[in-house]
Amino acid sequence: MAPSAIPTQDVDLTAANIQVKEATQPTKPTTDDVLPAPLDASKLTYNLTKNPREVPDEAVANASEHTICTDHMLTATWTAAGGWAAPEIKPYGPLSLMPTASVLHYATECFEGLKVYRGYDGKLRTFRPDCNCARMLLSASRISLPIFDPAELEKLILSLLSVDGPRWLPKDKPGNYLYIRPTLIGTQSQLGVQAPREAMLYIIITYMPKLDSPVGGMRLHTSPEDMVRAWVGGFGYAKVGANYGPSLAATSDARRRGYHQILWLYGKDGECTEAGASNFFIVWTRKDGKKELITAPLDDKLILDGVTRRSILEMARERLGDELEITERKYTIDEVIEADAEGRLIESFAAGTAYFVCPVSAIHHRGKDINIPMGPENTPNVITSKIKTWIGDIMYGNVSHKWGVVIPEKQ
Ligand SMILES: *Cc1c(COP(=O)(O)O)cnc(C)c1O
Numbered sequence: 462m463a464p465s466a467i468p469t470q471d472v473d474l475t476a477a478n479i480q481v482k483e484a485t486q487p488t489k490p491t492t493d494d495v496l497p498a499p500l501d502a503s504k505l506t507y508n509l510t511k512n513p514r515e516v517p518d519e520a521v522a523n524a525s526e527h528t529i530c531t532d533h534m535l536t537a538t539w540t541a542a543g544g545w546a547a548p549e550i551k552p553y554g555p556l557s558l559m560p561t562a563s564v565l566h567y568a569t570e571c572f573e574g575l576k577v578y579r580g581y582d583g584k585l586r587t588f589r590p591d592c593n594c595a596r597m598l599l600s601a602s603r604i605s606l607p608i609f610d611p612a613e614l615e616k617l618i619l620s621l622l623s624v625d626g627p628r629w630l631p632k633d634k635p636g637n638y639l640y641i642r643p644t645l646i647g648t649q650s651q652l653g654v655q656a657p658r659e660a661m662l663y664i665i666i667t668y669m670p671k672l673d674s675p676v677g678g679m680r681l682h683t684s685p686e687d688m689v690r691a692w693v694g695g696f697g698y699a700k701v702g703a704n705y706g707p708s709l710a711a712t713s714d715a716r717r718r719g720y721h722q723i724l725w726l727y728g729k730d731g732e733c734t735e736a737g738a739s740n741f742f743i744v745w746t747r748k749d750g751k752k753e754l755i756t757a758p759l760d761d762k763l764i765l766d767g768v769t770r771r772s773i774l775e776m777a778r779e780r781l782g783d784e785l786e787i788t789e790r791k792y793t794i795d796e797v798i799e800a801d802a803e804g805r806l807i808e809s810f811a812a813g814t815a816y817f818v819c820p821v822s823a824i825h826h827r828g829k830d831i832n833i834p835m836g837p838e839n840t841p842n843v844i845t846s847k848i849k850t851w852i853g854d855i856m857y858g859n860v861s862h863k864w865g866v867v868i869p870e871k872q
Contacts, residue, residue, distance in 0.1 A: 464596065467626065470486045471611070473766050477525070490746055491707065496542070496543060496544055497539075497540075497541065497542065497543055497544025498543065498544035498545050498546075498547070498612070499544060499545060499609065499610060499614060500537060500539075500545040500609035500610060500614065500617075501545065501547070501548075501663075502548065502616035502617050502620065502773050504547035504548065505535075505547065505548045505549070505550065505617065505620055506547055506548070506549050506550070507549075507550050507624075508549060508550065508551040508552070509533065509552075509624070510532050510533065510552040510553075510695075513532050513628070514532060514627065516577065516628060516629055516631075517529060517668075519637065519668065522668040523668055523669070523670040523761065525776070525801075528667045528668065528669075529667065529668045530553045530665050530666060530703075531625035531626050531629045531639065531665075531666040531667075531669050532552065532553060532555065532624075532625055532628075532629075533550050533551065533552060533553055533621060533625050533666075533764070534550070534551065534552075534553045534554075534621070534663055534664060534665045534666075535548055535549065535550050535551075535617055535618075535620070535621045535662075535663065535664040536548065536549055536551065536661060536662065536663045536664075537549070537617070537661070537662045537663075538648075538659070538660070538661050538662075539607045539659065539660045539661070539662070540658060540659050540790075541607075541658035541659070542693070544607075545607070545609065548617055548662075550621055553665065556661070556663070557584070557648035557682050558648060559648075561650040561651060561652050562646070562647070562648050562649065562650055563646075563647030563648065563649050563651070563657035563659075563868075564646040564647045564648065566652065566655075567647070567654060567697070568604070568655075568701065568702055569604050569605065569606055569646065569647030569657050569660075570604070570644065570645070570646045570647070570701065570702040570703075571592070571597065571600035571601050571603070571604060571606060571644075571645050571699065571700055571701045571702065572597075572642060572643065572644045572645070572700055572701075572702065573593045573596065573597045573600075573641075573642070573643040573644075574593075574640060574641070574642060574700075574814045574815065574816055575587055575588065575589075575590055575593045575618075575640075575641050575702060575768070575814055575855060576588065576638045576639065576640050576669075576856070577622050577626055577630065577639050577641060577868065578630075578637075578638045578856045578857050578858075579630040579631070579632065579634060579635050579636065579637050579638065579668070579857075580635060580856075580857045580858025580859075581635045581636065581857050581858055581859055582635075582858040582859075582863075583632050583635065583858075584858050584867050584868075585622065585626045585627070585630060585868040585870055586856065586857075586858060586865045586866060586867055587618070587619070587622070587641070587865075587866050587868065588768070588772075588852075588855065588856050588864055588866070589768050589772065589775070589864045589866070590615050590618055590619070590866055591611065591612075591615055592768040592771065593643070593768060594611035594612070594614040594615045594643075595611045596700060596766065596768075597609050597611065597614060597643060597645065597700070598825055599698075600699040600700045600701055601645050601697060603696050603699040603701060604647075604696075604699070604701050605647075605656035605657070605701075606645050606646075606647060606660050607645075607660050609646060609662075614643065615661075616642060617664060618641060618664055621641075621664050621666065622641070622688070622868045623667070623868055623869050623870060623871075625666055626639075626666075626868055626870065627694055627870045627871070629666070635857070636857060638669075638856075639666050639667065639668060639669070639807070640666070640667045640668070640669035640814075640815075641664065641665075641666050641667075642664070642665050642666075642667060643661070643662070643663075643664045644663050644664070644665070644843045645660060645661070646660060646661055646663075647660050648660055669758065669815065672815055672816045672817070672819065673816055673817040673818060673819045673849075674819070674820075674841075675721060676839060677817070677822055677835075677839055678819075678820040678822025678823070678833075678835050678839065678841075679721045679722060679736070679811055679819050679820065679821045680719065680720045680721050680821075680822060680823040680824075680825070681715075681720060681722055681723065681724040681736055681811075681821055681823065681824045681825070682714075682715035682718060682720035682722075682723055682724065682824075682825045683723070683724045683726055683731075683794060683824065683825065683826040683827070684711060684723050684724065684725045684726050685711055685714075685820050688711055689725070689727055690704070690708055690723075690725040690727075690734065690735065691704065691725075691727070691734070691763045691764070692727070692763070693761050693762070693763065695763075697734075697762065697763045697764055697767060698759070698762040698763070699765075700764060700765060705738065708723065708725075708738075709750065712737065718825075720823075720825060721737075722736050722737030722739070722811070723737060724734070724736050724741065724794075724824055726793075726794055727763055730793045730795070731791060731793050731794040731795065732757065732791050732792065732793055732794075733757060733793065733797065734757050734763055734764050734796055735757070735765065736811040736821065737811065737813035737816075738765075738813060738815065739759075739767070739769075739812055739813035739815070739819070740756060740764065740765070740769065740770035740811070740812050740813060741756065741757065741768040741809075741811055741812075741821075742754060742755070742756045742770075742773070742809060742810050742811075742812060743755050743756075743792075743797065743800075743806070743808075743809045744785070744807040744808045744809065744842075744844050744845075745797075745800045745805045745806050745807055746800075746805040746807065747786075747805075748805075751786050752784060752785050752786070752807065753785060753786040753787075753788055754777055754781070754785050754786070754787050754788065754796075754844065755788045755789075755790065755791075755792055756770065756774070756788075756789055757791065757792070758789040758790055758791060759789070767813050767814075768781075768813060768814065769812040769813050769814060769817070769818070769852070770775065770812055770813075772852055772864065773812055773818070773848050774787060774789070776851055776852065777848065780839040780847075780851070781843065781844070781847070785844070794824075794826055797831060798829075798831060800825065801831045801832075801833075806833050806834065807834065807842070807844070808820065808833060808834060808835075808841075808842035808843070808844055808845050809821040809822075809824075809833045810841065810845045810848075817849065817852075817853075818841070818845060818849040818852065820835055820836075820841040820842060820845050820849055821833055822835050831854050
């Protein structure tokens with residue numbers, strides 16, 4: 462058969478091309494006077510509650526079976542024909558959706574997670590919210606939800622925080638935080654398998670228990686041999702709801718066996734990727750004697766580009782570059798086992814908004830436990846502690862840094 466008879470791939474539909482399209486999508490219509498309307502924070506309206514709730518004690522709120530949210534939420538609806546309607550801050554409460562809504566059938570949902578911190582200097586801050594908003598656009602594009610200018614989303618988040626932050630994170634209780642969950646869902650009530658022509662953005666602010674210091678460190682269990690969290694060409698790099706539901710069974714199994722999270726391995730060589738929904742780091746001595754901080758790379762789009770991960774790498778390159786090699790590359794569980802056998806493991810931690818920087822003390826793999834050194838009396842080890850302190854100091858205003866974004870509050 463002549464080579465020309467071999468069917469050629471439709472290049473427009475390759476994953477690489479779809480990624481190029483995602484990256485170059487306009488976030489605003491090209492001319493100002495045509496529909497659909499862009500997401501516009503200057504159109505925000507306020508419908509404030511007449512019955513503000515009593516702010517619960519933190520321990521009580523975190524012990525509840527239901528996530529406790531603040532008094533208000535922000536919503537903005539979108540249609541393909543009209544674009545974005547004016548966003549609204551209104552009392553927190555249930556959503557109304559048709560049972561045929563796209564999100565309920567085809568997982569047209571993506572979300573973000575960031576925190577708002579009450580600083581020791583009395584100010585209210587978020588940490589690099591621009592990174593979360595840019596990532597939300599990337600996630601939305603991956604699942605055909607509407608695009609928006611990430612700077613407008615950031616303004617909306619800050620506006621909601623200005624309303625609920627002062628009362629729910631009082632100045633006399635520095636060192637506390639709340640969790641912010643921007644969410645985008647396809648709402649079109651049409652069962653056709655297609656990109657939704659209606660959607661809703663909403664932002665809520667919630668309590669979240671402190672997860673960064675489990676007694677004795679975080680214990681990981683490697684993923685089952687026949688299960689993967691994400692795959693090349695998939696959507697592991699996007700914060701879409703569809704990534705999480707299918708991971709819950711493995712996590713429940715691991716919990717029953719006394720472990721906290723799954724260390725997700727990938728491929729026949731067992732590449733280490735992520736720990737639960739956090740990025741994963743190891744500090745070890747390489748075979749050539751150099752000390753190294755290592756984490757999985759982003760290039761094959763298997764793992765999430767965590768804001769915490771990125772901040773740790775940037776900070777470590779700046780401040781630890783003389784004592785450590787900082788490396789993003791593929792590495793396997795066998796390399797970790799070998800380093801353990803040769804006494805080269807120094808420390809390990811998981812990093813993400815929810816768990817912040819959480820020391821890892823054990824990895825269970827195929828019947829064996831790898832133990833990883835912690836600091837004295839179960840504190841995080843040296844490098845983990847330094848990183849945790851540096852980033853925590855920015856979040857809580859102990860140092861002033863461009864990553865800490867102050868929320869305006871009425872005095
Ligand atoms: C959210 C998330 C992270 C952490 O990202 P941050 O921006 O640091 O909070 C890591 N991995 C997965 C799978 C996640 O969903």
